[in-house]
Amino acid sequence: MNPYLRDLADWRTRAVFLRNAQVYLRNWRTAFLPPALEPVVSLLAFGIGLGAYVGAMKWHGQSVDYISYMAPGLVAQTVFATPFFETLYSSYVRMFYQKTWDGLLATQVELRHIVWAEITWASARGVLNATVVCAVLATANALGIVHVHAAWLVALPLIGFFVGWCFAAFGLCFTAIVPSIDHMNFPVFLVGVPLGLISNTYFPIDAHQGWLAAAMHANPIYHLAELYRSMLLGNAPDAHVWWLLGTSVGWLLVFATAAQALVQRRVLAQ
Amino acid sequence: MSEILVARGLIKSFGDKRVVDGLDLDLGTGSVLGLLGPNGAGKTTTLRMLYGFVEPDAGDIRYDGQLLRAHRDELKGWIGVCTQHDTLDHDFSVEQNLRVYASYFRPKLADLDRRVAELLDAFGLREFAKQPPRQLSGGFQRRLMIARSIVHQPRVLFLDEPTTGLDPAARVDVWRLVAQLRAQGMAIVLTTHYMDEAERLSDAITVLARGKAVARGTPREILGEVLGEHVAVLDVADVDEVALRAWAQARTGNQPARVLEEWQIPLSASQLAAFSETFAHCRFTVRQPTLDDLFLRLAVEPTAPEAA
Numbered sequence: 001m002n003p004y005l006r007d008l009a010d011w012r013t014r015a016v017f018l019r020n021a022q023v024y025l026r027n028w029r030t031a032f033l034p035p036a037l038e039p040v041v042s043l044l045a046f047g048i049g050l051g052a053y054v055g056a057m058k059w060h061g062q063s064v065d066y067i068s069y070m071a072p073g074l075v076a077q078t079v080f081a082t083p084f085f086e087t088l089y090s091s092y093v094r095m096f097y098q099k100t101w102d103g104l105l106a107t108q109v110e111l112r113h114i115v116w117a118e119i120t121w122a123s124a125r126g127v128l129n130a131t132v133v134c135a136v137l138a139t140a141n142a143l144g145i146v147h148v149h150a151a152w153l154v155a156l157p158l159i160g161f162f163v164g165w166c167f168a169a170f171g172l173c174f175t176a177i178v179p180s181i182d183h184m185n186f187p188v189f190l191v192g193v194p195l196g197l198i199s200n201t202y203f204p205i206d207a208h209q210g211w212l213a214a215a216m217h218a219n220p221i222y223h224l225a226e227l228y229r230s231m232l233l234g235n236a237p238d239a240h241v242w243w244l245l246g247t248s249v250g251w252l253l254v255f256a257t258a259a260q261a262l263v264q265r266r267v268l269a270q
Numbered sequence: 271m272s273e274i275l276v277a278r279g280l281i282k283s284f285g286d287k288r289v290v291d292g293l294d295l296d297l298g299t300g301s302v303l304g305l306l307g308p309n310g311a312g313k314t315t316t317l318r319m320l321y322g323f324v325e326p327d328a329g330d331i332r333y334d335g336q337l338l339r340a341h342r343d344e345l346k347g348w349i350g351v352c353t354q355h356d357t358l359d360h361d362f363s364v365e366q367n368l369r370v371y372a373s374y375f376r377p378k379l380a381d382l383d384r385r386v387a388e389l390l391d392a393f394g395l396r397e398f399a400k401q402p403p404r405q406l407s408g409g410f411q412r413r414l415m416i417a418r419s420i421v422h423q424p425r426v427l428f429l430d431e432p433t434t435g436l437d438p439a440a441r442v443d444v445w446r447l448v449a450q451l452r453a454q455g456m457a458i459v460l461t462t463h464y465m466d467e468a469e470r471l472s473d474a475i476t477v478l479a480r481g482k483a484v485a486r487g488t489p490r491e492i493l494g495e496v497l498g499e500h501v502a503v504l505d506v507a508d509v510d511e512v513a514l515r516a517w518a519q520a521r522t523g524n525q526p527a528r529v530l531e532e533w534q535i536p537l538s539a540s541q542l543a544a545f546s547e548t549f550a551h552c553r554f555t556v557r558q559p560t561l562d563d564l565f566l567r568l569a570v571e572p573t574a575p576e577a578a
Contacts, residue, residue, distance in 0.1 A: 015373045022370070023361040103357030105323050106419070107374035108346045268324055269284060 004256065008116050012109045016117030017124075024125070035082070035129035039074050039136045043145065046070055046202065059204065060235055071137050071146045072156075072228035073201030075130050079160030080167050080199075080221045082129045084192055086122035087171035088184050094118075095175065101267060111267055115260050119172055123164035130157035148232035156228055162248040163220045169255035176262035201225045220247040272334075274299045274457045275320065275426055280329035282315055282481075289315045290326070291481035297426065297457050302448070304472030305461040306561065308568050311478040313461040314354060314430055320459065321351050321428050333426065347375050350424035352415045354431045354461075358403040364414055365390065365399040368421050375422040385421060393417040393447065409440025416447055420456070427451060429460045433467060445470060465489070465561025479568040489561060497536035497559040497567065498522075502545055504533045504554040517548055527566035536563055 007013060024031055047067030054066040094100040101114055134153040141150045174187040198205060198212065199221035207213040216222045223244035230237050275297035282290040290312045297303045305313045318324045320331060322338060322345075331338040333345045359367050368386045372379055379385050390396045393413045403411055412432060420427060429448065433441040441464075448471050452458055462468050468475055469489040477485040477492060485492040504514070506528065518526045518535055521544060526535040536559050537545055 011376060012374070018373070019359075019370055022366075026361065098360065099353075099355055099357045100359060102353055102355065103359065103371075104374060106321060106351035106353055106357070107371070108343060108376060109374050 004116075004253075007112050008120070010113055012113040013116045013120070016104060016109060016114055017121050020117065020121040021124070024128075032132065035078060035132040036136060039078075039133045042070070042074055043067060043136075043140055047146070057204070059229070059233065062233070062235075064233060065147065067145065068147045068233065069204075069229070070202055071140075071148055072232045073199075073225050075133050075137070075156050076160070076163075076199070076221055076225035076228050077196055077201045078130045078133045079126045079157070079164050079224060081192065081196065082126040083119070083122035083164040083168035084171040085188075086125050087118055087168045087175055088187060089181070091118045091122070091172060092175045092178070092181055092184070095267065096181070105267075111264055112260055115172065115256075115263050119165060119168035119256065119259065122168035122171070123161055126164035126168075127157045127161055130160055149234055152231040156231070159227070160224055162252065163224050163244070166220060166248050166252040166255060169252060169259045172259040173255060173262055176259065176266045195219060195221060198222065199225050200229075217243065218247060220244055220251060223247060272299055273297065274334055275459070276330075276332045277320060278330050280316065280319055280331070281327045282312075282319060282324065283327055289481050290319065293329070293478075293481070293483055295320070295459075295476060295483075297459060298473075299425075299457050300452060300455045301473040302452050302458040302460055302471050304468040304475040305459060305478060306463075306465075306468055306475055306564075307478035308463075308565050310480075311568070312481040313478055315481075316478065317428050317430050317459065317461060321349050322346050347377075347422065348425045350419040350422070350427040352419040352427070352429045352432055354434065356411065356415070358411060358414060358418070360402055360404050363400050363402055364395055364406070367403060367414060367418055371418045372421045379422065385423075389417045389421060392450075407440070409436050409443055412436060412440065412444055413447065416444070420451070424456070426457045426459070429458060431461055431463065433462070433464065441467070463565070465565075468561060477564065477568070484568070485564075493559045493561070493564060497563055498538035498541065499559070500537045500539070500542045500556050501559045501563050502535045502537055502542065502554050502556055504535075504549070504552055506531050506533055508552045508554075509533065509549065514549075517545070521545075524567065527563070529566065534563060534566065536567065 047070055051066035051070070056063045056065055057069050059069060104114055105111060134156055137146060137148065138150050138153050140146045141148055171187070174184070178184060178186070198216055199219050201221065205212065205216065207216060223240040227237055227240045227244055230240070273296050275295070277293065277295040280290050280293040281288070293316060295303065305316060307313050315324065319326045322342060325339070333348055336345060338345050359370060362370055365386060368389055369382065372382055372385070390399055393416070395410065395414060395417065398406055398410065403414055406414065416429070416432065432448070433444050436444065445467065448458060448460070460468070460471060472489070474487065475489055475492055476483050477496070485496045487495065514526055514533060518524060521541055522535070522537065524536070526533045535545070542556065
């Protein structure tokens with residue numbers, strides 16, 4: 001069996017994942033608030049506020065109001081940002097401040113299981129938060145604020161799981177190398193924010209060639225946002241499905257390998 | 271007494287620095303091995319290699335004859351670890367800490383409820399079972415750390431400075447718990463800075479300095495072997511430092527240790543007689559050596575005192 005799949009399926013990865021899940025369930029009321037409120041604020045501020053000035057947009061030949069254009073991007077942004085921030089901040093706190101990993105490493109759990117459990121849990125949190133965002137969008141749709149094919153909202157969070165996995169592993173790479181938690185500003189503002197901006201989440205970028213087009217096509221968030229948009233606005237899913245699959249799995253393999261090596265170096269070389 | 275843990279030729283370096291340098295250790299079932307040494311001696315790294323946290327660069331670690339690196343998954347289930355730093359899961363209650371920690375071991379305990387109840391009672395944690403560990407005193411947090419480290423019924427327990435930072439009453443509590451575990455047949459490796467703790471709890475002691483074992487045996491054997499039978503104590507104002515240092519270097523091969531306003535010089539019986547003659551004009555007292563003197567020796571000497 002592939003060592004990644006073996007470690008992923010190992011009972012120790014499951015035990016650490018369940019530990020994180022248990023902590024989340026203890027604090028679910030506070031954990032629930034950001035994903036529930038952020039889309040409400042975004043819909044009000046950008047969708048209704050800014051949308052009034054933007055008016056209708058052209059997307060794949062159809063006329064779409066800005067708030068409905070933005071709605072799928074909100075879900076894509078949540079699916080990407082939640083795992084990225086989870087492994088940047090929460091994993092760092094567990095690793096450095098709470099010494100949770102030190103306690104785990106004194107058991108039968110190995111560091112590779114902790115790494116897989118952290119990125120899988122982070123991705124699961126992305127799915128959970130995206131589910132809350134979808135519930136908000138369903139409500140907004142029922143109220144006539146956005147106009148989307150609401151039935152697809154059920155499927156969006158799970159479709160994003162691989163993208164979340166990929167960016168959770170990416171975040172953990174930084175967690176393994178930053179000198180202190182203050183240095184997280186570098187990956188957040190130099191990597192996370194630009195990636196979110198060049199992914200058609202909140203506004204379309206008309207790039208068909210050059211470095212920007214290449215960067216967008218290599219970015220799974222772009223394909224996820226476009227796939228979500230085609231599902232919610234009634235277009236048939238196109239090549240973005242395959243691009244999404246390829247970039248997510250490809251980057252996951254790269255980042256997970258790097259995260260394993262970097263975390264090993266940081267934690268075990270003390 | 272059968273050997274449950276045997277380590278041979280352990281070497282570990284971090285970068286250019288060799289932290290553990292060719293260390294051998296033996297631990298029998300139902301016995302306590304004390305690892306002593308000043309800060310930076312290699313105690314914690316040794317412990318971390320023994321319980322599988324870090325891989326040695328060279329050397330073998332065997333549990334009951336089985337190589338740790340070859341049977342790692344199984345053998346780590348034999349081991350309990352109480353780390354030096356607080357690694358309690360403060361997101362959970364006292365009782366949940368025991369339950370969640372048990373989930374990190376296989377095979378699963380047949381009756382986890384009974385085991386958790388047993389530990390809560392044995393370690394006096396019953397009344398705090400539903401509280402988060404942060405609300406406990408330092409002594410009770412340490413109790414919980416030890417209770418948690420044996421929830422899966424290990425055969426070997428590692429205690430890394432288990433009483434550091436505790437008040438005297440809490441230290442005695444921990445000593446009592448360690449003695450109980452030893453009486454139940456558990457093999458224990460203990461690191462400590464406290465000589466009284468090592469003397470009270472350990473069947474044998476290995477003293478580390480700069481990654482090497484510089485002395486082994488019972489506390490009394492080690493003190494006699496490394497330091498001699500006596501320690502002369504002089505007021506710094508009563509003696510010429512240059513003369514004292516020169517004499518000590520020439521006659522004992524070591525430098526005296528300065529502790530606040532005192533000079534302390536470990537001496538054999540014959541060295542004490544010579545010292546009395548040379549420094550007859552000085553007032554000094556003589557006492558038995560302690561492990562404090564050994565620590566001071568190891569801390570001030572640039573070379574290991576193996577030749578002493």
